[in-house]
Structure formats: structure tokens, C-alpha cells
Amino acid sequence: MTSPPVTKEDTPKATGRERRGWYWYDWANSAFYTTIISVFLGPYLIPIAKTAACEQDFASMPADACARDFDTLTTGQLGFVDVLGFDIRPAAYFGLVLTVSTLLQIVLLPIIGALADHTGRKRQLLGGFAYVGALATLGLFFLEGDRYLLGGGLFILANVAYGASIVVYDSFLPQISTPAERDKVSSRGWAFGYLGGFLLLALNLVLYTGRDGFGVSEGMAVRICMMSAGLWWAIFTIIPLLTLRNRPVPAHESTALRSVGGSFRQLGRTISELRRYPGTLLFLVAYLIYNDGVQTVIGNSAPYASEALKLDKNVQIQAILMVQFVAFGGALLLGALARRFGTKRVVLASLLVWTVIVVMAVFLAEGAELQFYGLAFAIAIVLGGTQALSRSLYSHVIPRGKEAEYFSLLQISDKGSAFIGSLTITLAVQFTNSYRIAIVSLVVFFVIGFLMLLAVNLPKAIRQAGNEVPEHL
Incomplete structure (x- = not known):
């Protein structure tokens, strides 16, 4: 016997307080991406792996001399570290753990999305994944010496938890905003996240660059910076957990095991049902392609x-x-433009800007710092808006009650597409030995993504999903 559907009247209305609390999770989790992934972990983890290789193959040699001459010493069968029985070069170790964490996200995120929708316990799941990720990030403080396996394991755990929490977080968007509010709410959350990531990274760079004045070594400074990202994530997650509310869902199996089983079945139905929503599927594919270009450029x-x-x-x-x-300002600017000119038009315009950016990159001169800053400024203007408005558009074509499942598919397209862009860059560099040609090859992602998004009939896709078509689309 099927349960009666949850009606709009059954669902608590969102308040301004709840929306403001939702913004704070973007502020909280951005510290992990900017401080850990973008800046500190990779350049620190690789030398840790080199230290382990030195101790294994060059134990009689002073550690500092081995580290200095590592690349010339490591020929033939020397200079590898053991990872679950496989010999891995230290320089490839961070890429390996990043790839493993991405593959695990591809497998687990749809299940997590289905579980969130199936149980309705989104606030608890958000908190659980956030604190698993934050605690694993805090553990990076103990990454020193030759503990490369500890660093890799903690990062994989933190990155998977980060992705899982984003799926649950994004699924709140259709529940806390009306169709007319969606662009504004999504853009504000994204902008707030950029501001939070900027603030912690700026503080950490003050510590890192001024470490001698603070009386700490370079290694200790990096470990404090990484620990601060976990602390930041944990502290500011408290705000959304105090303000966000679960919404009622149809009756489901009561035990955790049955809920997981129900989630698997529901996920299978969701993937099968995508054929009933061709507009949603076309948007997903378009997003996969143009977001691949965005992620690869960054x-x-x-x-x-x-x-x-x-x-x-x-x-x-x-x-x-x-x-x-x-x-931060770019996300707000594009959000305002979307309310005036339409969300789809602004996203399409941003893809044209991305195309110009990658073409202009080819012509930058060596050592041209000002030109590089100018290009970075242009990227910053369209970066947050492209992603925030895409999230908003996608939220309109999701069937009611399946927000987390469908946002997990969006995250999968985000994570999975990273392989395509990386492969394109790798092949371009391999065959041309030119990063300039490699970067300009990404034009194809923006052009194809533009044409596919242009082909999406959004009003029709929104009606097919059973949702209200907003005034500005």
C-alpha cells in the first residue's frame, strides 16, 4: 500500500531565519575547499610521502639531503611508497587520494541523497557528515614525519563527507525558497561561502608567511592552518543545525537497515524515472559539460x-x-542580473565570458603578473554566478520530494566530469607540450554546454516535474 503524498500544506513554510542559517553552511564548508584542497594539503602531503620513501630506500642518507636531491636519486625501482601493496611515486600520491575520494563520492552520493529523501532526516544527516569531515580535517594536524597514509586516509574521509554534506545541503534549497526567490537565495549562499573561504585563507596566509615572527616552523604553520579549516567547519556548522528544519515525508521503513534498502530501491526508480523528465536529463548533461570546463580551468x-x-x-x-x-560580489551581481534579464540568459552569457577567458589565456605573456590578475578577476566575476544560478535552475526541474536524490546526481555530474577535463588537459599537454594549447582546448566544453543549455525548454521541463514556472527564468 502506498502512502499518501505529502502536500504543500503539510510542509512547514521557510522563514528568513532558516534561510540565513542555510547560508552559514556555505560559509562553514568553504574553508575546507580553499584552505585544504586549493592551497595547503597537496604541497605538504607530497614531501611527507618523499620522507617515507627516503627512510625506506636511503636510510643512511641525511633526510634534508635526500629531500633536496630526491628527483635525481629516484631512478629505477627506488623512490616509491607503498599504498595497499602498490608502489606509488610520492609526486603522484596526492592525485591518487584525490581520485580515490572522487570515485567514492560517485558511488556513495546518490545513495546518500536517496537516504536523505527517504528518511526526511536531512538536518541530522547534514550535521553527521559535516562533523565527520570536520573531525577528519582536524586530524590533519597530526600529519608529520612519514605519516603519508594517515594524511591520505583522513583526506579521503573528509572529502567524501564534504561531498555528502553538500548533497544534503543543496536539497534544502527548494524547501526554503519559493521559485521566485530561488536565484537570490542560491546566489547569496554561494557568495557567503566565497567570503568565508577568503577570510580564513587570508588569516592562514598571515600565519604562514609570517611564521618566523610567530616562532613556528613551516611544517607547524601548515598543520595549524589545516587544523583551523576543520575547526572553522565545525564551529559554523552549528548555526544551520540550529535553524534548519526537517520536512515531513511519506511513511517509510522504520529501521536504519530497511531505510538504506528503501533508499537503494528509490535511487533505482529515480534513475529510471529520468526518462520521464527529458528536460531535466538534458540540463544535467549540459551542466556536466560546461561545469567540466569551469572545474578544469580552476x-x-x-x-x-x-x-x-x-x-x-x-x-x-x-x-x-x-x-x-x-x-563574493560576482555571485551577487549575476544573481541580480538574473532577476532582471532571466536566469538562463545570464548563465548562457557567463558561458560566453568563460569562452573568451580561455581564448585570452593563450595570449598572456610570460611573467605578465597584471595580465594574470586581470584574467583571475574575470574568472571571479562569473565563477560563483555560473554555479549558483545553475543550482537554482536545476532546483526548478526536480520532482517534489526527491530533492536530495536529484542534487546527488548534480554532484555526481560535477565529480565525474572532472575526469573528462583532466584527461583533455593531459592529452593536450602530452601531444603538444604546451599548457597554452591545453587551456584553449577547453573552449569545446563551453561551446557544447552553451548549445545544449540553449536547447533546454525550461518552462516545459519545470511543468513536467510538477513545479511552478517562475516569472523570471
């Missing part, structure tokens, strides 16, 4: 700056800080 900006433009680390760090700060 992920390869540092290698491009160092390899193609020969810019030093300080310039790259300052550019990252500027992007975080300017993206």
Missing part, C-alpha cells in the same frame, strides 16, 4: 601560471585570494 590555473607564465607561488596565492573575494 584546477589547472596554478600549473598554467607556473608552467606557461613562469609566475611564482606568491602571485598564485594572491590570485587565489582575489578570486575568493571578488567571487
